[in-house]
Amino acid sequence: MSTRPATDARADSALADPTYRWFLAARTIAMAGNALTLVALPVLVYRLTGSATLTALVAALETAPYLLVGLLAGALVDRAHRRRVLVTSATVSGLAMLTVPLADALGVLGVGQIMVVAVVVATSFVFADAAGFGVVPQMVGRARVASATSTLVSVGTAIGLVGPLVGGVLVTVTSPALVLGIDGLAYLACAAVLARLRWPGSEERPERGPDRRLRAEVAEGLRFIWALPVVRWLTLLGAGNSLAGGAVAGLLVVVGVEQLGLGVDSPRLGWLFAAGAAGTFLASLALPRLQRRVGVGLITTVGYAVALVTLLGLSFATSLVVALPLLALQGYAATTLIVNGIVARQVVTPDRLQSRVNTTARLIAWGGSPLGAALAGVVAGAVGTPWALRVAALGLVVSLGGALVVGVWRYPRVVRLAAPAGG
Numbered sequence: 001m002s003t004r005p006a007t008d009a010r011a012d013s014a015l016a017d018p019t020y021r022w023f024l025a026a027r028t029i030a031m032a033g034n035a036l037t038l039v040a041l042p043v044l045v046y047r048l049t050g051s052a053t054l055t056a057l058v059a060a061l062e063t064a065p066y067l068l069v070g071l072l073a074g075a076l077v078d079r080a081h082r083r084r085v086l087v088t089s090a091t092v093s094g095l096a097m098l099t100v101p102l103a104d105a106l107g108v109l110g111v112g113q114i115m116v117v118a119v120v121v122a123t124s125f126v127f128a129d130a131a132g133f134g135v136v137p138q139m140v141g142r143a144r145v146a147s148a149t150s151t152l153v154s155v156g157t158a159i160g161l162v163g164p165l166v167g168g169v170l171v172t173v174t175s176p177a178l179v180l181g182i183d184g185l186a187y188l189a190c191a192a193v194l195a196r197l198r199w200p201g202s203e204e205r206p207e208r209g210p211d212r213r214l215r216a217e218v219a220e221g222l223r224f225i226w227a228l229p230v231v232r233w234l235t236l237l238g239a240g241n242s243l244a245g246g247a248v249a250g251l252l253v254v255v256g257v258e259q260l261g262l263g264v265d266s267p268r269l270g271w272l273f274a275a276g277a278a279g280t281f282l283a284s285l286a287l288p289r290l291q292r293r294v295g296v297g298l299i300t301t302v303g304y305a306v307a308l309v310t311l312l313g314l315s316f317a318t319s320l321v322v323a324l325p326l327l328a329l330q331g332y333a334a335t336t337l338i339v340n341g342i343v344a345r346q347v348v349t350p351d352r353l354q355s356r357v358n359t360t361a362r363l364i365a366w367g368g369s370p371l372g373a374a375l376a377g378v379v380a381g382a383v384g385t386p387w388a389l390r391v392a393a394l395g396l397v398v399s400l401g402g403a404l405v406v407g408v409w410r411y412p413r414v415v416r417l418a419a420p421a422g423g
Contacts, residue, residue, distance in 0.1 A: 014140045014148035019199045023139060024151060026193035030090060031156050033186025035163020036170060036179050037097075041118070044100075044176035049111050058111075058118050065123040067363065070130075074359035075217040077130040078352055083194065083202045086135065089128035090191035096120040097184030104177035129362065134354035137346045139199045146288040146343045146414055153284035153339055161277050201351075221356025230348060230411050234300060234341040235361045237408070240399030241304070241337045242368025243375075244311055247392030248276070248330060250373030255385050260320050268320060275324045279331025287339055296344045297403075297411025300337060304400035307333035308393055315389035347417045368395075 014020045045055045077085055096117045103109040140148045170179045225231050256262045256269045290299060310330040317323040341361065349357045372392055380388035403409065411417075 014144040014151060017140050017144070019197055020140050020144075020148060022193060022197055023135075024155065026190045026197075027152060028155050028159070029186050029193070030190040031159045032163060033183035035159050036167040037183045039164050039167035040171050040176040040179035040183075041114070043171050044180065045111060045114060047176065048109070048114075054111055058115060061115055061118045062122045065119060066126050066129075069123065069126055070359045070363045071218050071221075071356070072214070073126045074130045074221060074356035075214055077127055077134070077355040077359075078217065078221075080131075081203060082131040082134050082138070082355070083197065085131040086128055087191050087195045089124040089131070090187045090194065093121045093124045093128075094184045094187030094191060096124075097180050097187060100184075101175075101177045101181035104175065109177060126359070130355035130359045133342075133346065133358035134351065135202075137354065138201050138351060142347050143415070145346045146291045149343050149346065150284045150288045150339060153335065154281060157277055157281040157284060157335075161274065161281070218356065221353055221360060224349065224353050224357055225360055228348060229406075230296070230417065231345055231357065231361075233402070233406055233408050234296070234344055235364060237300070237304075237399040237402050238337065238341055238361070239364050239368045240395035240397075240402075241307060241334055242364060243372035243395035244307060244392045245334050246369030246372025246374075247376035247389065248311070248314075248327075249369070251376050251380055251385055251388060252276075252327075254380060255314070255323070255389070258385050259318060260323055261318075262320070271320065271324060272327055275327040276331035279328040279333075280335040282328075283332045283335035284339065287336055287343075290336075291340070291343065291414045293413070295410070295412045296340055296414055296417070297408045299340050300411075301400070301403045301409040303333045303337040303340070304396055304403055307337065308396040308400055311389055311393045311396060315386045315393070343414060344411075344417060347414055 015024075041058065042055050045051075045058050049055070100109065100114065100117060103113055136148050136152075137145050167179060170182075225235055252272050253269055256272050262268050287299075307330060310326045310333065314323060314326045314330065317326060342358065345358055345361060346354065372395070376388040376392050379391050
């Protein structure tokens with residue numbers, strides 16, 4: 001452990017830890033493969049079936065496991081060796097992905113197999129995500145959680161900007177099935193790196209509670225979320241940000257065409273996505289420094305205000321020049337809210353509850369986004385995209401109002417948040 005004071009930026013950086021650097025490398029490899037699949041999977045399904053419905057169904061199958069087994073996975077992972085869960089999940093995902101190019105080479109690939117692979121990989125991700133929430137604070141220490149989590153988000157965002165472009169080229173010069181095979185190899189490479197890593201506590205199971213029934217352990221995680229105000233309110237109020245984010249993501253192309261006057265095939269539609277991603281990237285870089293200086297509650301309260309103003313502004317935008325900076329600010333605010341909440345939960349949650357508490361919070365995020373997209377789509381079809389965005393903004397109004405009423409703005413800086421006794 002470094003003897004530098006906590007205010008030293010080098011001491012606060014998770015990158016100072018060589019084990020974390022290898023962990024980041026493993027995650028980067030996996031995220032790069034995932035970015036290729038983001039393009040290749042829907043292209044492959046559509047080429048095989050010619051059906052937009054089946055293509056959308058496969059996309060839905062990729063999110064359904066989190067909503068269905070998230071709570072259960074969190075409780076199970078809190079019983080397990082988290083490093084081994086990460087290795088197993090990556091191995092299962094890699095092997096499942098590699099069946100796609102193999103079946104394609106044998107001429108027997110069908111959409112049914114692709115659906116099964118999508119479910120297997122998505123379910124493995126739920127368990128890997130639950131394990132990752134507990135591994136990060138265990139590996140780097142609570143003082144470096146903000147740096148570690150923000151670095152992961154920064155790398156993921158950068159890959160999210162470049163990966164789909166590379167994936168788009170690869171599916172034209174090779175085959176989508178082969179690209180999924182590349183993702184499979186990336187998963188296995190990730191598993192190989194993680195299998196060699198060790199850190200204090202990596203081979204130990206988290207301490208168990210007095211009641212070892214699975215239902216009781218799930219309930220224990222839910223009780224913790226409700227009992228601790230900083231976790232309860234950052235989690236519950238995050239639903240408004242989730243709903244608004246889903247609406248923006250679901251309507252972005254429609255906003256570009258109907259509000260901003262862009263053509264359906266205009267390359268400038270990509271600028272809208274790039275603007276939001278740029279805001280996300282900047283937020284992930286700025287948040288660790290911001291959290292050292294400002295309370296998590298004030299960050300949350302101001303974040304809701306900024307997200308609300310930018311979303312309302314976007315509803316009135318009629319030109320690309322106005323929309324791009326608004327989308328960048330929206331991405332900045334939304335990411336700040338999400339990562340700020342994750343870091344706060346990781347810092348205050350006892351080790352044995354990390355997976356349960358954080359997968360429950362993730363359920364809210366994944367549940368609100370499709371709801372926001374669906375609601376915005378219905379409203380946009382009835383009265384247009386401007387009013388759809390304004391209706392979605394009501395979620396942020398509720399979150400901002402709730403933050404002011406319950407006093408979220410008073411919550412202290414991350415460094416002053418302490419894990420409860422026994423954690």
